[in-house]
Amino acid sequence: MVEIRQARIGDAGPVAELHVATWRAVYAGMLPDHVLLGLSSAAERSYWRRAIGSGAGLCSVHVAAAQDGEILGYGSAGPARPNGLPFEAEIYTLYVAPDHHERGLGRRLLHAMFDHLRDHGRDSAMLWVLAANPARFFYGAMGGTLAARRRERHFGAELDEEAYGWGDLNGLAGAREKARHGGAGGPGGPGGNA
Template sequence: MTIRRATTADAPGIARVHVETWRSTYQGLVPDDYLAGLSIPARQEFWDKLIRQQPPREHLFVAEDPSGKIVGMISGGRNRSELPYDGEVKAIYVLKENQGQALGRRLFQASVNQLADDGFRSFMVWVLEQNPACGFYTHQGGRAVGEADENIGGKTLKELAFAWDDLQRLTTAKRIYHITDQALWRKALGQGIYEHPSLKQEGFIHASERSQLLGVANRYFQKVKDLLVLELDASRLQAPLRFENTTGGTELFPHIYGPIHPDAVLLVHTLEALCPDRN
């Protein structure tokens, strides 16, 4: 599965995930006529507008399977409530048939990392009291800090607020970055493992720290278009990771001595998104 930033082309898939997840999760809790009345076209219009008009420090990520189908999403940004937390995970949905594959955890971590990158120090999430996801948030270290009544389809339901006082504690994982092309990534999605040609040629896969990424892009990928950047959680790599300079220089670069398992890929970016000023 690929976790990446949403585009307007994803609005139909996000809308379908939104509606189908509500119907599968809240059946028997939310009134049946309300669930039956949920409209994919209306949700599509909502998400399309949100993507087009998304302000700074707001984000929307999708989970995409190897066939290109959107199977999950998460959004986050500024806290909308009066509770004393500056960030918020606002919505997270994963299709029922794709649950149990760690997608929720991967989406949640991607959102938390983005909140940290955008300067937020704490964050919270609202969830219906009877939603099974409550256990997920407590497992991730969230604590219940409030509750509120929400009227859905004429029925009053209780929402719980879970919060994290120190966002940085959830973003301590070392993140490294690898530049690749569309074809190699599509091949990896089909095989379930990523192997760059350098693994056979040099014995390792090249990577960079965030501060090194622009320099690497300018040195080795000048004017090459349609490149991707895999944002990796170094702690989830199954192959050895070494920081070294094999050409004899003083600057150390992360080298991965083995293939990359998709579970280590936090996000997939376009190179232009991370390095807009590259040559």
Template structure:
């Protein structure tokens, strides 16, 4: 089982590699291939460095590490949704390296994100998932998330990609 810890600036390149690799593996056939082919680790890392340096501090970035290598990444913050309550959080991202799928990386990251949501006193945690991504949907459902009825189309290279919002209640620590 990987160790989960807060992301550091020196993790940016590895996180970008996990994210780009995760997108290419998970979203093939769900989003236009031209979009996936255009993703680069360098460009993602550039944007991530900017966010890391100038972010508000509201977003908690976590990495999963195994034998010194970053194998997963998750980001948690206050919900961006207009219809969310003021004490709702949002799982902004959760990615495992493609060779780490079904190896406990995602579960470890999600458990830490849920614990952080509890520490932040969030009432609920929401996330968006591509409707066609049945593997991710099953993963979140196994961990207590369920669709809450909200849906949206994400426009990617002129193609509408349907997304569903999932939600789970955060139970206070005993």
């Protein structure tokens, strides 16, 4: 029984801890070691307090919360940062705790963010993912299409990235139904890269 909901200020600490843990797990070998070792839950907590606190309107932070309150995943979204691509909105982050992968939580979080963006008048969305990150296949599985490639300097390293885009968030009705009803974690039941 996992609930997908908008984050509250009290979620900032658990989201920060999950952020540090997932970054260290996902990006080992992709990002420089000193970046991963230097991550601080305290600094992340202030960042997420601000992000959640300013989350009214188009910008949002969503969490996947277990019945006992444990935060199992999170995602954030808002207006697309300028990049020359024809998408109105951007998924900035999407992370699910490694022990809870493949339970449908990533899909549910992504669709909760899509719904929020649609509710705020945005019909298209995109995200950036490191080209070395196998999570890019997840975005393909979620109906995203490869929209661009670029090489960017992050944390002192040149990194290849791919953009995945959804040109019509209104046309995702079938996928949205699956997000509502699919997966063991079903209802009732990442300047960042997504």
